[in-house]
Amino acid sequence: MTIESILGAIVIGAVIGALGRLLLPGRQPIGWILTIVVGIVAALVGTAIAQVLGVATTPGIDWIELVMQVVLAVIGVGVVAGIRGRSGG
Incomplete structure (x- = not known):
């Protein structure tokens, strides 16, 4: 695992987690670090589910995979x- 892949996972996790948090109505009593962690986990699990379901990998944005990741982030958040x-924490 390279530093680029780790940084990429953090950036993608931050984006996915932020989208999940924004789509969830109301106020969530969690910090941004935990939101990023939830986003990273949602991105990894969403990618794994997409591969199991046979979602084709395309050269551009994989919209179906992205939707799966964001839905998982909403659930996770x-x-x-x-x-x-x-x-109470």
């Missing part, structure tokens, strides 16, 4: 916000 909200 909601779950983390719910857990953090209940625990």
